[in-house]
Amino acid sequence: MDNIIAQWRAERPDLNLDGMATIGRVKRCAALLQPKLEKVFKEYDLNFWEFDVLATLRRSGGDCCLSPTELFSTMMITSGTMTHRMKQLESRELVERLPNPQDARSMLVKLTDEGFAKVDAAVTAHTINEQQILAKLPPEKLAALDEALVDLLAALEA
Amino acid sequence: MDNIIAQWRAERPDLNLDGMATIGRVKRCAALLQPKLEKVFKEYDLNFWEFDVLATLRRSGGDCCLSPTELFSTMMITSGTMTHRMKQLESRELVERLPNPQDARSMLVKLTDEGFAKVDAAVTAHTINEQQILAKLPPEKLAALDEALVDLLAALEA
DNA sequence: TTAATTTATCTTGATATCAAGATAAATATT
DNA sequence: AATATTTATCTTGATATCAAGATAAATTAA
Numbered sequence: 001m002d003n004i005i006a007q008w009r010a011e012r013p014d015l016n017l018d019g020m021a022t023i024g025r026v027k028r029c030a031a032l033l034q035p036k037l038e039k040v041f042k043e044y045d046l047n048f049w050e051f052d053v054l055a056t057l058r059r060s061g062g063d064c065c066l067s068p069t070e071l072f073s074t075m076m077i078t079s080g081t082m083t084h085r086m087k088q089l090e091s092r093e094l095v096e097r098l099p100n101p102q103d104a105r106s107m108l109v110k111l112t113d114e115g116f117a118k119v120d121a122a123v124t125a126h127t128i129n130e131q132q133i134l135a136k137l138p139p140e141k142l143a144a145l146d147e148a149l150v151d152l153l154a155a156l157e158a
Numbered sequence: 159m160d161n162i163i164a165q166w167r168a169e170r171p172d173l174n175l176d177g178m179a180t181i182g183r184v185k186r187c188a189a190l191l192q193p194k195l196e197k198v199f200k201e202y203d204l205n206f207w208e209f210d211v212l213a214t215l216r217r218s219g220g221d222c223c224l225s226p227t228e229l230f231s232t233m234m235i236t237s238g239t240m241t242h243r244m245k246q247l248e249s250r251e252l253v254e255r256l257p258n259p260q261d262a263r264s265m266l267v268k269l270t271d272e273g274f275a276k277v278d279a280a281v282t283a284h285t286i287n288e289q290q291i292l293a294k295l296p297p298e299k300l301a302a303l304d305e306a307l308v309d310l311l312a313a314l315e316a
Numbered sequence: 317t318t319a320a321t322t323t324a325t326c327t328t329g330a331t332a333t334c335a336a337g338a339t340a341a342a343t344a345t346t
Numbered sequence: 347a348a349t350a351t352t353t354a355t356c357t358t359g360a361t362a363t364c365a366a367g368a369t370a371a372a373t374t375a376a
Binding site: 004007008010011012017018019020021022023025027028029030031032033036058061076120123124128129130131133136141142144145147148149150151152153155156 | 159162165166168169170173174175176177178179180181183184185186187188189190191194195216217218219234278281282284285286287288289291292294295299300302303304305306307308309310311313314315316
């Protein structure tokens with residue numbers, strides 16, 4: 001990132017590059033995190049989106065039933081993508097689709113026992129992995145990081 | 159994000175969710191930033207990856223020549239993806255491919271005058287946009303954010 | 317009640333991406 | 347020099363995604 005900024009500074013000294021540096025770091029951190037997280041999901045034969053769907057169902061609690069619309073709305077993906085995901089998770093028998101007695105247009109997506117067990121094991125390993133990744137930072141820096149991210153998130157969501 | 163953590167805390171009180179909260183915020187910040195940045199690129203008829211390629215060439219300076227291999231290596235994409243990008247940028251006459259006199263296997267990718275002018279205008283607007291996005295945070299919080307991201311990036315790159 | 321509108325989901329067609337393999341030129345080895 | 351290896355790029359086939367439109371059920375309005 002510093003290298004990119006240095007290149008721009010040389011070519012375009014007229015630009016204010018402070019924002020680019022910070023935003024570039026956010027994006028780069030996210031990009032570097034991705035494969036580190038996927039590594040653990042892979043141990044449970046899941047890719048990122050598969051974990052994401054199963055985890056959304058699992059943490060919703062109750063009998064882990066949500067409609068596809070609830071799922072794709074909270075997950076910020078389109079309905080077509082959700083259809084695609086459902087098909088594959090259903091064929092792997094990690095979720096099942098039940099008719100919604102309240103509304104014949106809609107379905108209820110439910111974790112199978114196998115899906116429940118798998119995501120429960122995966123999320124345990126996932127949280128441990130996340131702790132380990134961040135353990136490279138001392139506690140006070142970690143606290144500062146989290147606080148700063150809360151502020152940024154608030155600014156971006158506003 | 160807080161909501162997701164609260165759901166997990168209710169369902170799985172045994173998990174340490176601190177890392178999930180911080181990492182989730184990083185990913186969410188990156189996801190929220192994306193469309194805000196794309197909005198400006200769109201004003202110049204560019205999507206994210208088009209800007210990315212043109213900007214990489216532009217900031218490399220000199221005559222803005224790089225080989226496809228130099229491009230895809232620094233941009234963390236595969237060679238096949240780069241081929242695809244080249245085709246489209248070439249058809250839009252934003253870059254041109256010249257034979258490399260030093261090595262007949264490789265090409266030199268160069269910004270056209272049009273490509274140069276376009277990316278120069280786009281990056282000006284882009285940096286202003288980035289400054290505006292972050293201007294919602296007071297300077298001292300911004301400084302703390304950047305410092306924290308430098309620390310995190312160092313930990314992730316190690 | 318019938319028609320119009322809204323809502324939930326799925327389908328279609330397009331794009332971006334990657335992994336793996338193909339091709340061809342350059343370099344190293346024998 | 348002839349062969350083997352490495353390097354640079356492109357091709358192919360598969361997947362994930364979205365936007366826009368299709369379908370069908372539920373709700374509202376006339």
